Amino acid sequence: MHRICRVAAFAAIFLLAGGFGFVPAHAQEPVTIGLVVPLSPPGDPTAGQLIRRGAELALDYYNGKGGVLGGRKLQLSVQDSQGRPEGGVAAYRRVVGEDKAVAVTGFFHSSVNIAANEVAKSMGVPTIGTQTSAADITAKHYEVAFRTHLIDPLRVAAWLEFMQKKGFKRVSMVAETSDYGVGLITETDRQIKEKKLPIELQTLTFDRTSTDLTPQLLQVKAFKPDLLVNVGVGAPMDLMIEQAATLAITPAVPMLVSYDAPIRPQFWQLHPNTGDKLYFIAYYSPKQTLSEIGTWFTKAYEEKYKESPVYSSLNGFGDVAIVAQAVEQAKSTDPKAIIQSLENGKFAFWSSGDVTFPNADGVFWHNFSPPVLILQFQRPGQDWKEAEVAYESGK
Amino acid sequence: MNGAAPILETRGLSKRFGGFLANDAIDLSISAGEIRGIIGPNGAGKSTLINLMTGVLQPNSGDVLLAGESLVGRKPHEIARKGLVRSFQVSRIFGNLSLLDNLRAPLLAAVSTRDVRAEGVAKAHRLLERLGLARLADAPAKTLSGGQRVLLQAAAGFMMPSLSCYLLDEPFAGVNPVIKDQLIELIEEESRARGLTFVIVSHEMAVMRRLCRKVTVLIQGRIVAEGSLDEIASRADVIAAYLGRSFA
Amino acid sequence: MWSLELFTQALIAGVVIGVIYALMALGITFIYSIVKMINWSMGEFYMLGSYAQYLIVAYWLGPDLWYVAAILSAATVFFVGWLIEPILIKPMFTGGIERRDDYATVVTIALLLLLRNLATAISGPYQRTPGSNLPGVMLGPLPESGARFAAFLAALAAIALFTFLLKRTWLGLALRATSQSRVGAQTAGVDVLSLDKIAFGIGVGLAGLAGALLAPVFMVYPTDGVVTTTKGFEIIVIGGLGSVPGALIAGVALGVAESLGATFIASAYQNAYGFVLLLLVLALRPSGLFGERLRQA
Numbered sequence: 046m047h048r049i050c051r052v053a054a055f056a057a058i059f060l061l062a063g064g065f066g067f068v069p070a071h072a073q074e075p076v077t078i079g080l081v082v083p084l085s086p087p088g089d090p091t092a093g094q095l096i097r098r099g100a101e102l103a104l105d106y107y108n109g110k111g112g113v114l115g116g117r118k119l120q121l122s123v124q125d126s127q128g129r130p131e132g133g134v135a136a137y138r139r140v141v142g143e144d145k146a147v148a149v150t151g152f153f154h155s156s157v158n159i160a161a162n163e164v165a166k167s168m169g170v171p172t173i174g175t176q177t178s179a180a181d182i183t184a185k186h187y188e189v190a191f192r193t194h195l196i197d198p199l200r201v202a203a204w205l206e207f208m209q210k211k212g213f214k215r216v217s218m219v220a221e222t223s224d225y226g227v228g229l230i231t232e233t234d235r236q237i238k239e240k241k242l243p244i245e246l247q248t249l250t251f252d253r254t255s256t257d258l259t260p261q262l263l264q265v266k267a268f269k270p271d272l273l274v275n276v277g278v279g280a281p282m283d284l285m286i287e288q289a290a291t292l293a294i295t296p297a298v299p300m301l302v303s304y305d306a307p308i309r310p311q312f313w314q315l316h317p318n319t320g321d322k323l324y325f326i327a328y329y330s331p332k333q334t335l336s337e338i339g340t341w342f343t344k345a346y347e348e349k350y351k352e353s354p355v356y357s358s359l360n361g362f363g364d365v366a367i368v369a370q371a372v373e374q375a376k377s378t379d380p381k382a383i384i385q386s387l388e389n390g391k392f393a394f395w396s397s398g399d400v401t402f403p404n405a406d407g408v409f410w411h412n413f414s415p416p417v418l419i420l421q422f423q424r425p426g427q428d429w430k431e432a433e434v435a436y437e438s439g440k
Numbered sequence: 441m442n443g444a445a446p447i448l449e450t451r452g453l454s455k456r457f458g459g460f461l462a463n464d465a466i467d468l469s470i471s472a473g474e475i476r477g478i479i480g481p482n483g484a485g486k487s488t489l490i491n492l493m494t495g496v497l498q499p500n501s502g503d504v505l506l507a508g509e510s511l512v513g514r515k516p517h518e519i520a521r522k523g524l525v526r527s528f529q530v531s532r533i534f535g536n537l538s539l540l541d542n543l544r545a546p547l548l549a550a551v552s553t554r555d556v557r558a559e560g561v562a563k564a565h566r567l568l569e570r571l572g573l574a575r576l577a578d579a580p581a582k583t584l585s586g587g588q589r590v591l592l593q594a595a596a597g598f599m600m601p602s603l604s605c606y607l608l609d610e611p612f613a614g615v616n617p618v619i620k621d622q623l624i625e626l627i628e629e630e631s632r633a634r635g636l637t638f639v640i641v642s643h644e645m646a647v648m649r650r651l652c653r654k655v656t657v658l659i660q661g662r663i664v665a666e667g668s669l670d671e672i673a674s675r676a677d678v679i680a681a682y683l684g685r686s687f688a
Numbered sequence: 689m690w691s692l693e694l695f696t697q698a699l700i701a702g703v704v705i706g707v708i709y710a711l712m713a714l715g716i717t718f719i720y721s722i723v724k725m726i727n728w729s730m731g732e733f734y735m736l737g738s739y740a741q742y743l744i745v746a747y748w749l750g751p752d753l754w755y756v757a758a759i760l761s762a763a764t765v766f767f768v769g770w771l772i773e774p775i776l777i778k779p780m781f782t783g784g785i786e787r788r789d790d791y792a793t794v795v796t797i798a799l800l801l802l803l804r805n806l807a808t809a810i811s812g813p814y815q816r817t818p819g820s821n822l823p824g825v826m827l828g829p830l831p832e833s834g835a836r837f838a839a840f841l842a843a844l845a846a847i848a849l850f851t852f853l854l855k856r857t858w859l860g861l862a863l864r865a866t867s868q869s870r871v872g873a874q875t876a877g878v879d880v881l882s883l884d885k886i887a888f889g890i891g892v893g894l895a896g897l898a899g900a901l902l903a904p905v906f907m908v909y910p911t912d913g914v915v916t917t918t919k920g921f922e923i924i925v926i927g928g929l930g931s932v933p934g935a936l937i938a939g940v941a942l943g944v945a946e947s948l949g950a951t952f953i954a955s956a957y958q959n960a961y962g963f964v965l966l967l968l969v970l971a972l973r974p975s976g977l978f979g980e981r982l983r984q985a
């Protein structure tokens with residue numbers, strides 16, 4: 046009797062305490078968004094930091110407006126993927142399993158994104174690829190997999206349109222033998238044939254660990270192209286700029302760099318003269334028109350970091366903004382409801398125009414590609430923000 | 441034999457390999473200018489004794505003294521520089537170096553004076569001449585025959601600038617009689633000319649009799665006899681250890 | 689795509705890069721022949737040399753004094769090696785002067801990771817360059833950058849100087865004797881363990897010199913030494929472990945094979961032609977072109 050009383054008393058206290066604790070917490074409990082980014086080698090820590098900066102400003106934006114779902118604040122659970130698939134899987138499990146994230150974004154390395162998607166498939170919380178380009182991320186048509194990065198077919202379509210516009214007829218592509226490089230070569234070749242474009246394409250590849258591209262470039266020189274497409278990433282891209290100039294290919298033959306590396310601060314230190322007149326793919330230029338939140342973001346970013354935002358930060362911002370809007374539209378933090386609203390809703394992004402994630406064919410499934418730009422430096426040492434917009438997709 | 445102060449001495453020198461006592465409290469005293477023979481059956485611990493004296497092995501107990509100075513704990517190259525030089529049972533010449541370079545190498549031990557080295561090079565040429573190898577001075581040492589290698593290794597020891605005491609480990613093993621004679625003559629000559637001290641490990645009784653006035657017998661890590669070859673040749677325990685090997 | 693001009697260009701380019709490769713390989717083969725260990729962190733000493741060159745040129749001497757900077761950089765790396773050897777490498781010689789096999793592999797791979805991560809942590813992952821004011825040159829039909837041509841000439845000079853040091857000096861005699869027989873050298877009065885320090889320093893210094901000379905050509909970043917390690921090992925297998933002329937000839941052979949193969953067969957396999965050459969040499973002469981079949985006692 047005595048004992049039963051005591052148990053009952055404990056139970057009552059427990060329920061009371063639990064109850065008081067629980068009910069108000071539900072209204073105030075923050076909504077967690079997972080951010081899986083590379084913050085240490087072998088990942089690209091710089092990219093990770095830049096994405097994180099953007100994501101944090103998205104929180105500032107929405108929390109500054111009172112949060113979501115009638116007053117719940119947003120918060121980030123940031124995890125380091127180290128650029129390794131296992132790291133990405135562990136990070137996804139942690140943010141979803143322990144921190145109860147409603148969606149996970151920030152992905153930079155394709156392999157990390159792909160590995161995380163396999164876990165996401167069973168755990169059910171959606172992912173949004175921030176800067177991952179491999180086809181498999183969306184081509185597998187997983188319910189949970191979304192992406193907002195420029196994918197290869199669109200990058201290729203963009204530069205083919207650019208070549209058409211500029212009248213380039215003989216084009217050399219020198220690409221690294223990675224998925225990225227070989228993928229771009231294959232896709233370019235395929236689209237030229239499919240669209241029956243009058244472009245003669247020379248394709249050459251090199252191993253990523255090569256430092257001497259002279260053999261490839263001697264063949265380029267002998268081919269006498271009117272455009273050289275540089276599909277190196279990191280050091281090989283820089284080496285190709287230098288070695289093409291040494292062999293007197295550039296500047297007579299203009300060069301197009303396949304991604305936005307020339308906007309990095311050390312670019313002119315590496316290529317004080319050879320960087321002039323370079324074309325390069327970019328995903329953002331201050332000369333571009335932005336959405337309302339995009340404009341807010343660039344201002345906030347410049348105030349906070351005393352420099353212009355780059356694509357990584359813009360997309361980090363945009364993806365968190367999408368999650369916030371999806372939660373709002375779903376009126377719920379249930380992952381299933383959020384997936385529903387991602388599939389059916391329209392979302393503001395940093396670029397102008399709305400983001401949608403249609404159940405489209407192939408790689409375009411759940412995929413949104415931001416606009417593509419091709420910029421060109423006009424003089425040595427020029428700030429990339431002043432570089433001329435030589436091409437803008439959809440214009 | 442006489443009262444001359446010993447140049448090389450060991451006191452209670454012992455070396456244990458696991459449970460096996462390879463050298464057991466060796467007391468040896470070699471006078472300056474002496475040519476001492478060490479004989480004993482295979483495995484008696486002769487090479488071990490030389491390794492202990494030249495710092496290649498560290499003793500478990502006991503001491504080694506060169507001209508009164510303890511050598512225990514010194515590194516082999518330091519001991520060599522002090523003048524206690526050795527040759528190896530298995531020849532350690534520098535196969536890819538020329539004969540001349542093989543003889544120049546010991547000059548590295550000189551505390552770097554140009555004169556010593558210049559003199560040394562002249563001496564190297566004389567030695568090669570003396571051994572009939574002058575013609576091969578610039579050939580790599582690996583082109584030499586086995587016997588010639590033995591001569592070269594022995595000659596290299598004589599090149600050590602500070603050489604005072606030379607330990608030769610079985611220099612005559614497997615060497616033809618002509619080369620053997622050349623080597624014996626070289627030892628006698630250097631002994632006479634420079635008053636060097638020698639310790640020679642050998643099974644060659646004829647050579648021992650010719651070179652050494654005093655011989656030490658080592659059996660199972662212990663000194664069992666010391667004296668002229670004829671004195672010890674009469675001892676039953678020594679004969680037993682050699683199991684009928686000829687002392688002629 | 690065959691043309692005589694293209695062939696000549698590719699051939700010259702191959703010789704130039706080959707001599708530079710040889711300089712990268714020299715240190716590995718040299719350290720092996722003295723200290724009897726493979727230094728897996730050689731590429732990281734190349735990397736140190738390249739960063740030293742960058743720092744000295746960018747913050748102190750300027751690109752016109754590149755050669756002074758290269759000497760200082762090589763000396764710095766020598767000094768680092770000289771300091772590191774007794775701490776990291778010497779313990780592999782337990783009790784004597786003969787080696788413990790696996791030790792050096794473990795230690796130098798750990799050193800590789802340490803140096804690489806340190807470089808990433810301190811300087812960030814991005815490329816830098818000390819820059820160069822040297823004008824381009826024409827080598828026959830091949831336009832060549834001034835910096836690369838200078839690196840080629842300096843590599844030749846360094847190899848010649850190194851050969852002179854080995855063949856004509858007393859230190860060289862000590863080094864050659866030690867490489868033949870460590871016990872023999874010790875018996876001849878050579879302080880083998882302190883010679884190890886000098887040898888290790890010289891070996892990594894050669895890699896550091898390559899890093900310094902190539903800093904403006906191949907840029908400076910935390911993993912810029914990877915090429916040194918891979919090409920270096922190919923070269924010493926082709927040329928024969930421990931052989932200086934072997935390293936030079938194998939370096940040029942490798943450079944030419946890669947250049948011609950990448951130009952006329954398929955550029956994607958640029959790094960594979962060296963391996964083909966390597967397998968060929970191994971099949972015909974397992975000890976390399978200039979290697980010893982058996983180490984002579």
Ligand SMILES: Nc1ncnc2c1ncn2[C@@H]1O[C@H](COP(=O)(O)OP(=O)(O)O)[C@@H](O)[C@H]1O
Pocket residue numbers: 457462480481482483484485486487488489
């Ligand atoms: N480094 C060693 N470790 C273990 N045992 C050894 C070592 N060196 C010699 N021995 C043993 O010590 C004994 C004496 O060897 P050694 O001195 O070479 O004899 P000797 O030169 O008289 O023929 C032998 O039984 C030999 O096996």
Ligand SMILES: [Mg+2]
Pocket residue numbers: 486487488529
């Ligand atoms: Mg013996």
